[in-house]
Amino acid sequence: MNIAVLGYGTVGSGVVEVLTTNRETITKRAGESIDVKYVLDLRDFPGDPIQEKIVHDYQPILNDPDVKIVVEVMGGVEPAYTFVKKALQAGKSVATSNKELVAKRGAELLAIANEKNVNFLFEASVGGGIPIIRPLNQSLTADEIDEITGILNGTTNYMLTKMDTEGADYDAVLKEAQNKGYAERHPEADVEGYDACRKIAILTSLACGKQVDYEDIHTEGITHITETDFKYAKAMHMGIKLLGTSRREEGGLFALVAPMMVAEDHPLYSVNDVFNAILVKGNALGDVMFYGKGAGKLPTASAVVSDVVDAVKHMGTHIMTIWQPQKLKLSDYECYQSRFFVRVKNGTEDQVKDLFGDVDICHAEGVKDEYGFVTEPMTVKTFEEKKSQLDGFIARIFMN
Numbered sequence: 001m002n003i004a005v006l007g008y009g010t011v012g013s014g015v016v017e018v019l020t021t022n023r024e025t026i027t028k029r030a031g032e033s034i035d036v037k038y039v040l041d042l043r044d045f046p047g048d049p050i051q052e053k054i055v056h057d058y059q060p061i062l063n064d065p066d067v068k069i070v071v072e073v074m075g076g077v078e079p080a081y082t083f084v085k086k087a088l089q090a091g092k093s094v095a096t097s098n099k100e101l102v103a104k105r106g107a108e109l110l111a112i113a114n115e116k117n118v119n120f121l122f123e124a125s126v127g128g129g130i131p132i133i134r135p136l137n138q139s140l141t142a143d144e145i146d147e148i149t150g151i152l153n154g155t156t157n158y159m160l161t162k163m164d165t166e167g168a169d170y171d172a173v174l175k176e177a178q179n180k181g182y183a184e185r186h187p188e189a190d191v192e193g194y195d196a197c198r199k200i201a202i203l204t205s206l207a208c209g210k211q212v213d214y215e216d217i218h219t220e221g222i223t224h225i226t227e228t229d230f231k232y233a234k235a236m237h238m239g240i241k242l243l244g245t246s247r248r249e250e251g252g253l254f255a256l257v258a259p260m261m262v263a264e265d266h267p268l269y270s271v272n273d274v275f276n277a278i279l280v281k282g283n284a285l286g287d288v289m290f291y292g293k294g295a296g297k298l299p300t301a302s303a304v305v306s307d308v309v310d311a312v313k314h315m316g317t318h319i320m321t322i323w324q325p326q327k328l329k330l331s332d333y334e335c336y337q338s339r340f341f342v343r344v345k346n347g348t349e350d351q352v353k354d355l356f357g358d359v360d361i362c363h364a365e366g367v368k369d370e371y372g373f374v375t376e377p378m379t380v381k382t383f384e385e386k387k388s389q390l391d392g393f394i395a396r397i398f399m400n
């Protein structure tokens with residue numbers, strides 16, 4: 001089986017490495033050997049054995065009937081979208097790690113794959129090496145999915161863990177994550193929550209079988225999280241995690257990405273460093289959690305290669321994935337119910353009591369001139385109204 005790899009960056013070189021290192025086992029599992037015939041990249045790699053396979057033009061790949069599977073690991077919507085669409089239309093299966101592409105064009109590309117009786121597979125697009133797409137499509141088919149909540153971005157989880165445990169500097173930790181090959185080319189995709197937003201959009205689309213537009217998902221990143229927030233979290237026996245969540249409530253579906261306080265006894269509390277975890281609640285199954293490395297060269301490449309093996313095993317058969325292009329309208333973010341952790345300046349106790357009732361006050365070690373409290377559950381709208389009347393407001397964090 002000849003394949004082509006589009007992009008020889010972190011993931012692309014990982015795909016070649018995994019195929020080489022585990023060649024024997026992969027051949028057994030796929031039923032035939034998998035050979036990389038072309039690698040498309042704008043750059044040359046003199047001295048690297050890959051150089052003899054490097055091409056700078058997509059056309060030879062597209063026109064070569066020997067290439068039955070295309071691996072797209074370039075990232076970004078264009079030219080990835082054009083290349084993937086053409087490959088599928090030419091009757092080639094595609095495996096991709098590209099979450100932007102899948103979130104934006106997943107339904108359309110799956111429809112083309114269905115029509116052409118090939119496969120469009122994207123296990124690596126969410127949770128790096130964690131199997132989550134295949135389980136959602138093929139294992140959790142007996143359940144109504146009531147909730148999906150996950151730590152979906154390795155870079156920010158790595159950063160938050162270091163900030164929590166080592167009190168490390170934000171910029172220095174971001175640099176470390178970049179050096180380890182976890183971070184996106186534009187780090188705001190990680191730290192502003194955009195990457196996690198695309199991933200929860202993909203998972204939610206698959207869970208409900210319709211298009212959930214990531215632009216509709218309220219998204220907050222970790223840029224405003226400080227050392228002081230972690231001090232309060234510690235005092236309350238909690239952690240702070242960037243969560244992507246979607247949940248069915250009162251006939252609607254809420255989706256949200258934001259840093260949240262997570263209690264010590266919550267299964268996501270102990271998910272640290274580059275690890276991701278996705279907690280799925282089914283109405284019959286109850287809770288199930290998927291855990292593993294959410295970013296990095298080899299974990300991500302492992303998921304891509306697993307898709308290639310699946311594509312080989314299913315040559316001539318389309319694996320049905322239900323993701324219709326009809327848009328699912330999410331419930332209004334302002335109606336989302338949560339408890340909130342709030343930081344305020346000292347001297348506001350009476351006002352807090354008037355607005356929020358008898359809340360428990362929390363003090364953090366070494367933090368002066370302010371205190372924290374946790375509200376009762378209320379909608380975002382109600383909270384924002386009360387907050388606007390609260391003098392001395394400093395910050396708020398969702399409670400999970």
Ligand code: HSE
Binds near residue numbers: 127155184296
């Ligand atoms: N930048 C992403 C992350 C890579 O940190 O999770 C994997 O999608």
